[in-house]
Amino acid sequence: MGGIVTSDMLTIYPRLAARWGWRMVLVSVLFWTLLWPVGTIWLLASLVIRRRAIDKSPDARTERRVERFLSWYPADWRARYGAEFSQLLRDTIGDGHGGVRLTLNVMREANAARVASTGGTAAAVCWSLCWIPLFPQGIVPLVVKLAGTPSRSWFLALYLPASYQWLVIAVMVGIGLTMLTTAVRITAMRTSE
Numbered sequence: 410m411g412g413i414v415t416s417d418m419l420t421i422y423p424r425l426a427a428r429w430g431w432r433m434v435l436v437s438v439l440f441w442t443l444l445w446p447v448g449t450i451w452l453l454a455s456l457v458i459r460r461r462a463i464d465k466s467p468d469a470r471t472e473r474r475v476e477r478f479l480s481w482y483p484a485d486w487r488a489r490y491g492a493e494f495s496q497l498l499r500d501t502i503g504d505g506h507g508g509v510r511l512t513l514n515v516m517r518e519a520n521a522a523r524v525a526s527t528g529g530t531a532a533a534v535c536w537s538l539c540w541i542p543l544f545p546q547g548i549v550p551l552v553v554k555l556a557g558t559p560s561r562s563w564f565l566a567l568y569l570p571a572s573y574q575w576l577v578i579a580v581m582v583g584i585g586l587t588m589l590t591t592a593v594r595i596t597a598m599r600t601s602e
Contacts, residue, residue: 422437431593471499471502471503471507474498474502474507475495475498475502478498478512478515478519479491479494479495481515481516481519481520481523482494482519482522482523483522483523486522498511498515531591531595532592532596535588535589535591535592535595536592536596538588539585539586539588539589539592540585541585542581542582542584542585542588543581543582543584543585543586543588543589544585545563545564546564546565546566546581546585547578547581547582547584547585548582549564550564550565550566550567550574550578550581551578551582553567554566554567554574554575554578565577565581566578566581
C-alpha cells in the first residue's frame with residue numbers, strides 16, 4: 410500500500426494551507442466537490458498508512474493522548490501549566506480513569522481556557538455569529554432576489570423597499586465577511602503564539 414500512495418493527505422493539506430493561505434479553502438471545496446471519490450480513497454489510504462506506522466504500546470498511546478489533550482489548550486496556558494497537567498493526565502489514565510468522562514472534561518476546560526485567553530471571546534463570537542449575516546441574511550436573499558422569487562421568508566432585506574434591498578444585502582455580506590476575517594485573524598494570531 411505504501412507504493413500506491415506516495416503522499417500522505419494529512420501532511421500535504423497543512424503544507425498547502427501554509428503556502429496558499431485562504432485560497433486553500435477554494436481549492437479544497439473544488440477538490441472535494443469534483444473529485445470526492447478520489448479524495449475519500451486517498452484519505453482512507455492515508456489513515457491506514459498512518460495507523461500502521463504508529464507505536465501501539467500502552468505507554469506510547471498514553472503519551473499521544475496526553476499530547477493531544479495538551480494541544481487543545483492555548484500556548485500560554487501550556488507554557489505555564491503543561492508539565493504539571495501532563496503528569497496529572499498520565500496518573501489519571503494510568504489509574505484507569507481515562508475514559509470518555511476525562512476527554513469531555515478536558516474538552517470543556519480547554520474551551521474555557523481558550524475563551525479566557527486574549528481575544529478568545531471575540532474570536533468565539535465571530536466564529537459563531539459570522540454565518541448569520543453572511544449566508545441567511547446576505548447570500549440567500551441575493552439568490553432569491555436574482556431568481557425573482559416572490560417569497561420573502563425571514564430575510565430582512567426582502568421586507569424593505571426595493572431601493573434599499575441591494576444595499577442591505579451588500580451590508581449583510583460585508584458584515585459577515587468582516588466577522589469571518591476577524592475570526593480567522595484572531596485565531597491565526599493566537600495559534601502562532
